[in-house]
Amino acid sequence: MIILDYVWLVPLIPVLCFVIVGFLGNKMGPKMAEGGFLVIAGTAASFVIALLCTLEYVGFIGDGGLYPDAVTNSITWFSVGSYTLTFGYYIDILSCLMMLFASFISLMIFTYSLGYMHDQGPRQRRYFAEVALFLTGMLGLAVSSTLLELFIFWEIMGLCSYLLIGFWSFNHPEGDDKADNAASAAKKAFLVTRLGDVCLMGGLFVLFFTMGGLEYTTVFNATNLANAWAANSGLLTLAALLIFGGVIGKSAQFPLLDWLPDAMAGPTTVSALIHAATMVKAGVYLVARCFPLFVLEPNVMLFVAIIGGVTAFFAATMAMNNMNIKKVLAYSTLSQLGYMFLSLGAGGYMMALSIEVTGGQIIIQNPEYFTIGCLGYAAGCLHMVNHAFFKALLFLCSGSVIHANGTEDMRLMGGLYKQMPKTAITMLIGTLSIAGFPFFAGFFSKDLVLDVVFEAFHETSANVNYLFIFLWFLGIVTAFMTAFYMFRLWFMTFMGEYRGHHCHGESPKSMTVPLMILAIFAFGAGFALLLGWDGVFTFFGNHHTEGEVLQWIVGGWDRPNVGIHWIEELFTNWKTYVTIVLVIVAIALAYLMYVKKSINPGKFSKDGQSWLYRTISNRYYFPEIYNQFSWKLGYDVARGVDFIDKQIIDGTVNGLSNAVCGSGDLMSKAQDGNLHTYASVVLGGIVVLFVAVMLLFFYGGVF
């Protein structure tokens, strides 16, 4: 434990950068490029420490022997009654993975920002300070050791996303309309994610009530979970559902998906950060982290899978006809996040079926199902990492294109391949990867996801399996649509003739070098499976079969070199070839439509007049529904509350004060300054008192 003791530095360095750049940046002098270099250096330091920690954890350096037990340490924060709140770190493979890709991709994005935000002058300082804080949120979330600590960093990210989406809420380079747009997009993101966060907070309360603590070591301990489940299964299910509600908000899943496309109002680098390295990935992380809790109830996992599958399909349809290069990418993020939840949910469902909770133990009854569950978990996490790489790459490429063209409308692009070849080639790699072209990163993870869902269909009972075949079908269709709309984007941007006004040509080196580095990962990240992935994800807790106590290891929990086995399964499976064929057909279709122009895309949409086209381009009227809902419900409730406040509460207070003032006025009339009045009142009073005393004396029997 040489470096792992210092893993708290990983989130601490970016927050120091935030403080220095944000509060002292104006004293650093002009050479520091408004704090950019400092933030990049800090991120690089965080990445190096995270890398060393990971290497030590898996045993490449140091004494070894840590893996697969989680390394955790904490200090007391404060005590309330008999309960002590702690603050600490909790490192297992999942945390390591999150730290690594978040810090590495952030490093690339920040380097790219040097070039991209160069024309912003002194406002870069604000930008770099905020992204540093954003990264702190993500890294802190990855290493935190209690759910409460996680929630704090979760909220830091919510705040930073608000600040960064609204970065151009004043002095927008394209005018005040865009500035208003950015401001309202920021508000929307903040409020919609807040809705989820309230759910998450409620989930934490319920969980605290049932488990008596929020430390991972308490909550995800198999014995504790089994006992709590025996005592209070309903409340644990409620906690899991509420936590997933928080995930729906943060990762923009089905009912709350609308803020993410609007969040495109921020700078493109911020979009890359939100979509690839931070923010939306936090939701996937939370589901993966809470897996031991979620798998207790199969229906929770079924819900996760349905939400994921439906989001994947809906978001993909919305990307089909959008003309804004960034919005297409935003919808594709939603769609890919849907894949991740589909995978986690389908795998989790199988895992939930495989275990049985009895007598304070969680017993794995069906190893076959459990293996499918492990695959679902691993595929979801692998897709999260792969998506981080290719989505960061795609966003940065689109940023490069926007930087050169000054527009986000794809109708004003085209033929840019000649002018910006580096961007075009790197973006092609990213596009092939997200489309799931064979041997690119997205291919492995996406096909594993679909494989899991199909296995779930195969193995489950009569009624649920229809649902899973439906989800699998949605997944396949989504894969087809993904390949189509991504190549539509690439062809419209880089092929054909130039339709815009002016192009500056290739972007500077600080922008293209990160693109090339990310392109390597976007191609090769899938080959991480060849590393074996033996028990690559772990849960804290014990697994009992036949009295034997085991670590509850996910990954190849009972099989060596499971990654290679998965690849083998992938290529000996007819379903994989179905998706490959679909992907190639989709690419060909996009080619015919947008390069050869032999198929007119307007033919399918009646030139944008068909109801389907309009429904999709109005985002299924989601913003409309939100508006109506919040207008009708929110405004009327607000008016009712306003009435109660103004009329009843204020009325009571004002009435009381008016009564006091009025009676005071009335009484003050008695003070007329006339001596005789006063004397009469005094004497009259005396007489009254005297008479009263006399009456008491004679009749009352007081004396």
Add this chain to the structure above:
Amino acid sequence: MIPIEYFLTFAAILFVIGAYGVMAKPNTLIVLMCTELMLNAANINFVAFSAYMTGAPAVYGQVMVIMTISVAAAEVAVGIAILLNAYKVRKSTNAEDLTSMRW
């Protein structure tokens, strides 16, 4: 010996006259005098009870009366001084004219 009821009746009549004067007379100087009447009515009661009281030192009432007379003298001095100053300002000693000390 004259019965005590005579003293008490006399004092009561005196007190009522004083009270009437305080409430009804417009001139503040007469009001002051009437307060003296009321005080003296009380003094008569004190002295009368003192004279008729048995079993306790007979000077208790007289001591009280001397106390009252000295306080009344001081009070009249202050009252007439205020009245003189009020007369300088208002050119009147009428109680109806001296009503500015109010809301």
